[in-house]
Amino acid sequence: MRAFSVLYVLCVTPRQEISAWRPPVAGVVEVFHAHFTEHVYPMHVHDAWTLLIVDDGAVRYDLDRYERGTPSDTVSLLPPQVPHNGSPATPHGFRKRVLYLDMTQLDERFIGPAVDGPDLTDPILRRRVGQLHTVLANQGDEFEAESRLALIGDRLREHLRPRLVFGSGRPDRGIAQSLRDLLDERLREGITLEEAARLVHAHPAHLVRAFSGAFRIAPHQYMMSRRVDLARHLLLDGQPPGEVATAAGFYDQSHLTRHFKRVVGTTPGRYARTGAAS
Template sequence: MVHGQEVSAWRPSVPGVMEVFHAHFTEHVYPMHVHDAWTLLIVDDGAVRYDLDRHERGTPNDTVSLLPPQVPHNGSPATSLGFRKRVLYLSTTQLDESYIGPAVDGPDLTDPVLRRRIGQLHTALARRGDELEAESRLALISQRLREHLRPRTTVIGGTVPYRGIAHDLRDLLDERFLEGTTLEEAARSLHAHPAHLVRAFSAAFGIAPHQYMTSRRVDLARRLLLDGRPPGEVATAAGFYDQSHLTRHFKRLLGIAPGHYARTGAHRLSRNRPRSMPRGL
């Protein structure tokens, strides 16, 4: 535990769930960032205030929040008491990219049944041996999320969200977020002035190109840490210059150092390992 916060994170052996993240924050403020997965969030105490697609959102009255992949958002406590949240990061096998637009338009869902099922899934994911239950609950949750989003998935006139130069730059950053790219290289590839790229990207997504790339790298780093890889190795694998470079950005985004974050996952695994049976039984 770090002053003002409690964090627990682990990767369960359930297809479709990339990470489970539980946290209690009283002061930490998330800067604008993105994830490569769907963020399914419930808040147990307090409330979170966040911006998504340049609109202020929140988590009042026991809502369920679904934040789509690759769409920048931030987050901060809505009150001085902070908030306690439980998060599931779901892969696109659960919700494909056609649901991103509807989720941006309406990320906060008031659905007591859905919220209860998500809580039950968290309980199942925390217990070793309940993988089948977790998979079953996840299937029901994914279906209900699709039902919430499906009525608004019609594309009018063939319009594709995030068209134009900003979308092209995002595709380029996604392709090169590990090895990196300079703004000049991106400008040459996309035949656009560097300043125009930055303005277009920031206007379209509410985040600067370098912030987007860094948050993609941090997102990968947290997965590798939960796989048990050491922070120094993770830093290189996720595209950071060295471990201190990783630590600086990791703490800025998550409010916790990479090593501490990795230990929360290791502690969870050790608690869930089955005890050896006495000999002769």
């Protein structure tokens, strides 16, 4: 059986509490619990589905040009590769629990429907997601977690499938998509805008405008948020922050720390203070 990799981090400030771990459950990339009162997420993307519930307070966020919100009675499903931000919507902040799910749980067909309606008011789904979080904290209950995750996946597809009737085809984004593919391929080593423009056969300024227009995030923001995502995975694998900085494409550890804290809300060192059990 794979090791149960777990990380609990208690930040010294009373204004934020964070815990994150990677359970040995297929389909779950990461579990992330947080209490923030002031942290504001910049526009960023994930390479996984973000399944979010808020236990206290509320979060406001922007997704695909629209302002959204996550009161405590909803389940929010944010699709991969779609930029979003986030900030407290109440004076006392918010307490949230997040599951990051890979593409085996929901494939690309559901990205468009999730963008159109990410916030789901469904008490049954809300209860099941909360129950799954409880089970995922208990080593040895992986089979129960897999069973609960399967039911959640079915429930999510029930919500999203009717919207596919109105067209699941994704628009041809041309050079914007080509640049995104290139940034994904060169995530660790990086690339200059001039080289990217030459490879994609577009003027640099036009390339930036096309990417920002298609994906609602600037190319440099996209690349940096993807690097932060990669750093999170490597930290949960047990790599020290100094090594993670180089492996994830950052100039040095201070470069990693600056961007990591801006996106995640805490430093890599605190995030990586791990207690692992097998």
